[in-house]
Amino acid sequence: MTLQDHRVVPKLRTPHEVLSGTDMNGAWATRHSFARSFLRRAAARRWSVAKTRLDFDAEGCGTAVYSVDAEGRKLSFIAFSRTLDESERTDRVIADAWDVTAALIEGDLNPDREADLRRNVPIQERGRVDPDTIILTRANRSARFFDYVSDCLAAGDQPDVDFIGPSPYLIRSTAFYGNGKFGLKEFADFPPDHPLAVPYRSQMLTAWLLRELSMDMVEHVAREKAFQRGTTAASLNAEWSKYLGLGNATGLGMVPFVINHPGYLDAWCRLREVPLAASLGQDYHPDHPDLARVAELLRQADRYLAEKHALETAPFLRAEAIRPQLQQLLAELQTYRSTGSEPARVLDRLHDVATALSPEARGLFASIVIELRSDFDDAAEALLTVPDSTWADTTMHCWELKQLLDTNYRWVRAYDFTDPERASYYWFSSEANEEPRRALRTGRRPGTVEHCTDIARRISALSEDLERFPAHCSISAFLLAHPAHRFAAARVLQTRPYYYGELRDNLIDAEFLPLSTQRFQLATYGMNNFSPQSTDWLRVTLFSGAPRAADINNGNDADDWLFPTAPKESAR
Incomplete structure (x- = not known):
């Protein structure tokens, strides 16, 4: 089966269904979201990450360098850390200073190159870099969470889940620049066999290393605090190390981007719709192991949502409104598993039930069903490279x-x-x-x-x-x-070559909700904890539940973090 041709896939949902703002209101991350597929490949191909340098003062200011061996390609991530007053921190792109500025580069990090990066990376848009610099990024500490976690660790304790709340992170990223901006490497220059040739992989690697940096920084600051107090600092335990993610906020800029790239929109929809249709089109016997997997994922989703009751999600449904809908789906599935006798398209029927309940229930159930199809992983990765489309057929009548x-x-x-x-x-x-x-x-x-x-x-x-x-x-x-x-x-x-190439929305309409398109895009990246701050922008979390560098170095991607839950010893 191919991801390209919609005609060979049974019951592929129509563009009218998929590309409506209503349906996008329920988008959730899937196994083919960019964050998941990146870490899956990194673990499978045995990428290795080394902390080459962590040169910080007592407040965590200084320089950090991480070296990455990605399938024989040598990459480096260099970050410059400082501390800002809280009044200087903003989620907006227009800021002039940040707590952390960083770059992902290819090739050797020699003293001359580091000096050039040190001059240009901290000033971001006002600087210029060499064409082997791949990504520029920046982030700010969460004044509330970073200081709190470092204080807990300095006292020998782990953080409290109730204090951290439903969006666990230490720093918030505000931009990932690439593809030729400010002198950066153009992605088209990557050879096809390069591990970063897949679109968005370099951004995902950079974001994941930012998250790694945030935990190394907070543990360093905790050790310095403990030394000054005469105590012994703790490190983040395994559960907290995976639970903490990277904060992010995004605004209206994402909407024109997807409008201007109909091929990307089509590909991102196919990442969901083709494996979904393939699973929904199957007959399942009541004792089929896939149904047990769906039941367990529904339980995991319920546990995840139970911890998100304090998350402000309007105009999307709140977690406590979605939970009864998932419990209804689980109850109907369990009834079939215990009383059914003949194979049936039970997931197809449950998907119809979820669709009638809410966009959020449908999107979440679809993500669970997509989780069953590991056989699409390679095809999904290949799908993301989208050729340019032209309209030069001026002879058409x-x-x-x-x-x-x-x-x-x-x-x-x-x-x-x-x-x-x-x-x-x-x-x-x-x-x-x-x-x-x-x-x-x-x-x-x-x-x-x-x-x-x-x-x-x-x-x-x-x-x-x-x-x-x-x-x-x-x-x-x-x-x-x-x-x-x-x-x-x-x-x-x-848009003629694309089945899913055009949003079914009027973007200048009084009733158009930009958040719908933004949520779909962010879920495709792999983000969760959607918390709108207005009709035009929202906060999210990336890589919560994801493996750390040590896990990837050991070849263990722990690819089961669709619904990350809090550390148990302090969970609600």
């Missing part, structure tokens, strides 16, 4: 373009753009920091450049003029007469 509109963009007809509510917002780049923003159209200043995120409106206008143009004429002739539709025509042809 107008009637052919109309057919494509009817096949792929019929959903646009649901919007009446004579209603001002359907075009309430516009998207633009902030003059101060070049970040994507959206604002009410009524307050738009003359001359402000609007991003081409208004796909539905543009396609609607294209359809109207195309209906009045001779069907036998070429697209070139049509665009000569209607040059304003060049973008819309290009969009129709650009």
Whole structure:
């Protein structure tokens, strides 16, 4: 079976189902999320990570270097640490200073190169690096959690789960720059056999090493505090080492990105939909071991959600609202396992039940079902390399373009753009920091450049003029007469190869919720603990429950951290 061709997969969900904001509201990480697939490969191929240097003062300020041997490729992660006043810390991209700045590089870290990195990495966007520097990143300490955990360890104790709460991390990352920015290496320059040639792998490696750094820093600070107090510091125990993740916050910039890359959107959807359809299309005997695995994962999900009752999730469902829905699914599954006699498509039926319950229940159950299909791992990795698509077929006739509109963009007809509510917002780049923003159209200043995120409106206008143009004429002739539709025509042809290439949403609509698209993307990266802070941005956690460097060095990826739960001795 192939991940590329939707026609060979039974009961693949339709674009209308998959690409709606409602469905994306329930997205959860899966075994094919980038964080999971990265660590799975690192363990399988026996990557090794060494702490080359941890040169910190009593407050954890200084330099850290980690060396990585990734399938014979030598990589280094160098980080520069300082301490900021809490008033200087921000989740925003526009900050000028951070507690930690770091770079992932390829090749030797000699003194001259380190000196150059030391000048440029701490100033981030204002600096420039050599083309063998792969990723620039930065992060801030959590003033509440970092100091608290170092105090606990200095006293010889482990942290208390109730104090840490539902989002466990020590530092929060705010950006991962790559692919040619500021002189960085372009990802296209990686040869196909390079371990970082898979999209997003270098960012995931960098984020994971940031998490590793955060725990090494907090243990160092704890030892310094203990020395000053005349006590003996503890190290994080095995449970806490895996439970602590990396904090992150993200805003509106992710939405235009996925709009501008329909091939990525299609690939990310297939990562979920193809293995899901393959499992839902199978008959399962009541004693099939996969059903026992699903039952156990439903229990794990329930335990995970029980610990998240304090997490603010609106407008998504709260954890306590999802738990009874999972318990209903588990009860129906257990009934079939104990009373069924003939093979049946029980997971398909339960997926239908979950869909009727809520987007969150459906998305979570889908992630559990996808967990059954390890046979898709290699195909999923290959799927992420997306070739550029072009629209250069200018000889196409107008009637052919109309057919494509009817096949792929019929959903646009649901919007009446004579209603001002359907075009309430516009998207633009902030003059101060070049970040994507959206604002009410009524307050738009003359001359402000609007991003081409208004796909539905543009396609609607294209359809109207195309209906009045001779069907036998070429697209070139049509665009000569209607040059304003060049973008819309290009969009129709650009998305033609993709089954899941276009969001079924109007991004300028008064009712559009950016959080839906953001959640889908973040779940694809492998993040969890979604906590919206407004309609436009949210906080998340990455790598909570993931293996540490020592685990990977031993070839143990512990690939069972879909629903990470807190250390038991202090759990609720």
